[in-house]
Amino acid sequence: MEQLKHECGVALIRLRRPLQYYKEKYGTYAYALNKLYLLMEKQHNRGQEAAGLAVVKTHAPAGHELIFRERALGKDAIPIIFDKVRRDLPGDIESLSIDEVEQYAPFVGEIYMGHLRYSTTGRSGLAYAHPVLRRNNWRSRSLALCGNFNMTNTDEIFEQIVATGQHPRLYSDSNMLLEQIGYMLDKENHRLYRQYRDELHDPDLARAIEDNLDIAKVLRDASPAWDGGFVICGATGSGDCFALRDPHGIRPAFYYYDDDILVVASERPVIRTSFDLEADDVHELTPGSAIMMNSKGDITIADILGEKDNRRCSFERIYFSRGSDEDIYRERKELGRRLVPEILTMIDHDIDNAVFSFIPNTAEVAFIGMVQGLEEALHAANAARVQDMIAAGNIDSEAIARLLQRKVRVEKVAIKDVKMRTFISEGSSRDDMAAHVYDVTYGSVRENSDTLIVIDDSIVRGTTLRQSILRMLDRVHPARIIIVSSSPQVRYPDYYGIDMSSMDQFIAFKAAVELLKESGREHVLHDTYQRCLEQTSLPAAEQTNCVKAVYEPFSDVEISAKIAAMLKPAEVCAKVDILYLPLSDLHKAIPGCPGDWYFSGDYPTPGGVRQVNRAYIDYYEANIKSCH
Numbered sequence: 001m002e003q004l005k006h007e008c009g010v011a012l013i014r015l016r017r018p019l020q021y022y023k024e025k026y027g028t029y030a031y032a033l034n035k036l037y038l039l040m041e042k043q044h045n046r047g048q049e050a051a052g053l054a055v056v057k058t059h060a061p062a063g064h065e066l067i068f069r070e071r072a073l074g075k076d077a078i079p080i081i082f083d084k085v086r087r088d089l090p091g092d093i094e095s096l097s098i099d100e101v102e103q104y105a106p107f108v109g110e111i112y113m114g115h116l117r118y119s120t121t122g123r124s125g126l127a128y129a130h131p132v133l134r135r136n137n138w139r140s141r142s143l144a145l146c147g148n149f150n151m152t153n154t155d156e157i158f159e160q161i162v163a164t165g166q167h168p169r170l171y172s173d174s175n176m177l178l179e180q181i182g183y184m185l186d187k188e189n190h191r192l193y194r195q196y197r198d199e200l201h202d203p204d205l206a207r208a209i210e211d212n213l214d215i216a217k218v219l220r221d222a223s224p225a226w227d228g229g230f231v232i233c234g235a236t237g238s239g240d241c242f243a244l245r246d247p248h249g250i251r252p253a254f255y256y257y258d259d260d261i262l263v264v265a266s267e268r269p270v271i272r273t274s275f276d277l278e279a280d281d282v283h284e285l286t287p288g289s290a291i292m293m294n295s296k297g298d299i300t301i302a303d304i305l306g307e308k309d310n311r312r313c314s315f316e317r318i319y320f321s322r323g324s325d326e327d328i329y330r331e332r333k334e335l336g337r338r339l340v341p342e343i344l345t346m347i348d349h350d351i352d353n354a355v356f357s358f359i360p361n362t363a364e365v366a367f368i369g370m371v372q373g374l375e376e377a378l379h380a381a382n383a384a385r386v387q388d389m390i391a392a393g394n395i396d397s398e399a400i401a402r403l404l405q406r407k408v409r410v411e412k413v414a415i416k417d418v419k420m421r422t423f424i425s426e427g428s429s430r431d432d433m434a435a436h437v438y439d440v441t442y443g444s445v446r447e448n449s450d451t452l453i454v455i456d457d458s459i460v461r462g463t464t465l466r467q468s469i470l471r472m473l474d475r476v477h478p479a480r481i482i483i484v485s486s487s488p489q490v491r492y493p494d495y496y497g498i499d500m501s502s503m504d505q506f507i508a509f510k511a512a513v514e515l516l517k518e519s520g521r522e523h524v525l526h527d528t529y530q531r532c533l534e535q536t537s538l539p540a541a542e543q544t545n546c547v548k549a550v551y552e553p554f555s556d557v558e559i560s561a562k563i564a565a566m567l568k569p570a571e572v573c574a575k576v577d578i579l580y581l582p583l584s585d586l587h588k589a590i591p592g593c594p595g596d597w598y599f600s601g602d603y604p605t606p607g608g609v610r611q612v613n614r615a616y617i618d619y620y621e622a623n624i625k626s627c628h
Contacts, residue, residue, distance in 0.1 A: 008130070008148045008497070009046030010253075011039035011114035012233045012264040014241045016297045019108065020098045021260075029093055029101055029108050032261070033085070035274055039263070040078050040114040042270040046148075046320065050117040051077035053085070054131040054144045057109035058239040058295065059102050066237045067144055068106045071129045078116075111235040115146035132174050134182040140210045141189055142237030145178045148251050148266055149230030150497040152607025153540070160225060177226075181234060184222040188213055210238035215292050216302040219244055223305055227540070227607035229313070229496030231285075233264060239295030244304055248311035248604045249287030250496050250595060252321070256282045262293050269325040279326060287312075311604035312593035314586060315498060318487045319457050323365050327592075333369030334589040335486040335581060336455060340373035342579055346482060347451050351378055352406060354451045355444065355478070357413040359469060363457040366486040370455055374408045382406060411444035413452065414472060438472045445476045452478035452574075458487045459563075459578065460500065462507035466567045470576060480575040488583045488599040489559060491551060495611045500598065503547070503619040511562035512550050524549060529620040532613040540606035547616045548601050556580065 013032045015022065022031040036053060052071035060066040072080040085107045090096060093105055101108055115130035130146035151157060151173040161168055161179050168179050192209040200208055219242065229250030235241040243264040245253045254268040256277060265271050268282045285291055288305040318335065321328050347354050351374065358367035382403040389395050416438055445452055452473060459465065465483065473481050489508040494500045503509050516524050531546040551559070560578045568576040583599050597603045603612065 009040075009043035009116040009266040010146055010148050010231055010233050010243075010264070011036055011043065011112075011266075011270075012235075012241065012243055012262075013039075013112040014235075014262040014293045015110045016257075016260055016262065016293070016299075018098070019101060019110070023094070023098075025260075027094075029096075029105065030089070032112050033107060035263075036112045036114050037078070037082050038274040039265050039270055040116060042273060042322070043116055043266055044078060045322070046116050046266060048075040048077075048116075049073065050126070050129040051081055052115045052117075052129050052131055052146070053081060053107075054113045054133070054146070054235070055107045055109045056111035056144060056235050056237060056239070056241075057102065057106075058111070058139075058237070060109075061103055064103055065106070066139060067133060067135065067142060068109075069131060069133060069144070070107070071126050071131075073126065073129070110239060111144075111241050113144055113146050113233055113235060128172055128174065130174060132178045134178055136237070138189070138206065139237035139239075140206070140213060141182075141186060143178065143182050143185060143234060145174075145181065145232065145234045147174070147177070147230055147232035148497060149173065149177075149228055149232060149246075150495060151177075151226060151228035151230070152495045152605060152611050153225070153227040156227075157225060173228075177222075177232065181218065181222045184218045185213075185236070187221070188218050210295060213238070213240050213294070215240050215242050215294070216290065216300070216304060219290055219304045227605045229604075231266065240292065242290050242292040243285065244290040245285045245287055247288035247305040247308040248595070249307075250311055250313050250604060252312070252316055253285040254282050255285055255291050257299055262291070262299055264291065267321055267325070269322045273324075309604070310592075311595040311597075313496070313595045314590050314593045315458075315487070315494075315595075315598060317590045317593050319362065320498075323362075329365055331590045332365040332457075332486070333372070335586070336366035336369030336371075337373035338585040338589055339366075339370055339455070339484055339486065339579065339581055340377055342582075343370070343374070343453060343482070343484060344377060346577060346579060347453070349381070350451070351408060353446075353449060354453055355409045355411050355413070356453050356455075357411050357444075358455045359414050359438070360416065360456070363455050363486065366457060367455050370484070370486075371408055371410055378406060378408060411441065413441055413444050413454065413476060414438045414469075415441065438468060440472055440475050442476060445478045447477035448479050450478050451480040451482060452476070453482045453484060455484045455486060457485070458490065459483065459485045459507065459580070460490045461505050462563065462567045466569060470567065470572050471569055474572045474574050478574050480577070481572075482577045482579060483564075485578070485580045487581055488586055488596075489556060489563075489580045490598050492545075492547065492598055492601045492603075492612055493615050494598055495608050496604075498598075501611075501615070503615050504623060507563050507566065508559055509550065511559050511566060512554060514566065515554050515558065515562055516550065519553070521553060524553070525620065525624055528616060529625070532616050532620075535610075535613045536617075540610040543606065543609045543613060545601045545603065545609050545612055547612055556582065 023029050050073045054069040057066050070081045070084055088106050113131050131144045134143040136142045154173050157176045196205055196208045230246045231251045231253040233243045255264045256271050263271055271282045288307040290304045291301045293299045317328055317331050323329050491508045528546050528549045535543045564576050564578040603609045
């Protein structure tokens with residue numbers, strides 16, 4: 001019900017044949033540019049703050065630009081960018097010779113990079129939009145970079161860069177990674193220069209350097225200090241390109257290649273759809289590895305950082321990734337199905353007086369799984385009843401007929417009025433306006449009788465529930481409302497690319513704090529603060545997550561009950577309950593992506609642990625300490 005912001009999505013295309021080949025085979029020099037547009041649009045959900053693209057023309061003649069870039073801000077950034085790019089292309093491009101295309105057609109080259117951005121750092125503007133560039137007169141030292149990443153140790157990376165004598169222009173992880181990789185790229189150029197300088201002379205010396213860059217070495221030298229979740233794509237002006245994934249697999253990356261093309265993107269289905277491929281054609285990039293292609297068209301996959309414990313992000317599967325992927329579709333259905341036993345317990349197995357629905361559309365697949373699980377439970381209950389009749393020798397045809405007529409009641413209770421999304425007034429009338437963003441289907445619930453069960457994919461802050469959803473659902477007058485989350489309670493911030501970075505935005509954390517106060521255990525808040533302060537003197541690798549102590553005194557059920565009480569508006573008449581998926585069921589539904597630090601507090605890297613302790617210190621000093 002609340003839109004979470006993902007850091008970003010990436011797309012990389014590298015042609016393996018001359019441009020003329022694509023003109024002859026596909027009828028256009030802009031074949032890869034068109035494919036990049038598809039890859040970016042189909043990942044639009046991953047970034048609506050900004051977008052950008054870069055194109056490298058590896059055969060641009062001297063005196064002409066070899067890296068072209070376009071960026072824009074806002075949710076319409078993709079069409080804005082491509083409209084500008086198409087206006088810059090010669091109107092008669094398809095009639096030009098290949099030499100004329102190389103000289104006069106910007107944004108038509110051999111390497112294409114696309115990026116979609118959501119900010120999790122509080123910084124915005126074109127200066128922070130990708131791709132970022134490091135230009136140089138030497139093609140082999142020119143670098144374009146974009147990525148889906150968030151680093152937890154930006155301070156350490158900054159200090160390392162400054163220690164080399166560099167002067168970074170911006171204090172951002174994007175710029176620092178650009179400078180760090182660029183610095184190692186310079187060193188690789190120097191290494192090759194020393195290797196060939198005695199036997200070759202320019203321009204042959206420059207070409208030998210371009211042809212023999214060891215990008216794997218560059219990445220191995222640049223990346224060991226990085227603590228975070230990342231997929232980083234890069235390209236040199238001389239034709240090398242790469243995509244590197246973090247060693248825990250926190251952020252997703254998939255690739256495809258054939259004799260014509262190499263493609264990398266943040267999601268598998270967007271590659272399949274854009275290139276009309278089967279599932280087995282698209283592969284996941286192994287954590288800690290990089291896929292690379294050199295100027296000669298050779299593709300290699302190399303272990304750069306080593307594959308560490310699998311901490312693939314479960315939230316990717318629950319919320320961000322496209323549900324058209326068959327694995328994700330199956331997993332989301334299973335998330336809904338695994339909620340069924342708890343739902344039946346909450347309603348005392350009274351399916352006849354229950355109505356099931358979902359909000360928002362991203363929860364629809366979990367809703368399908370939930371309904372299928374309910375139908376299975378209903379059929380099992382009916383079969384057991386018939387068996388009881390048979391065992392008792394009392395076959396009641398009317399009773400059997402009634403059993404056969406029982407069904408899970410599914411209704412479209414809420415419909416979002418998208419026209420109202422951009423006009424919600426501030427001040428005292430805000431809640432009333434927000435409550436009417438959704439229209440309700442009157443008559444879908446038996447008034448003051450039915451229990452209305454509505455599934456959501458996550459309940460993080462609870463703001464939308466309190467301001468609009470519960471008020472809206474109450475307008476159909478159910479006796480009881482149960483909000484069901486297909487993810488567990490979100491208790492801890494994320495520092496690897498999702499917009500959840502402070503403690504006081506989580507309704508689960510607020511509920512635990514209130515329970516501590518109500519039960520006379522407010523000292524736990526102070527004790528946790530003191531332990532977090534003590535942790536700051538330790539290296540990140542030796543720190544532990546002290547914030548877990550805030551939740552330890554209470555069960556999931558107790559916290560969920562408190563959340564329901566805190567979110568229910570005073571004017572809502574229906575009884576309100578909230579049910580979260582148990583963490584154990586999350587792991588069973590999505591066994592391949594066990595990264596669950598949002599729910600468990602078990603961070604995949606030392607930087608995450610250090611950051612959560614720091615976040616609690618900030619929370620305590622701003623909200624608790626100042627009150628005493």
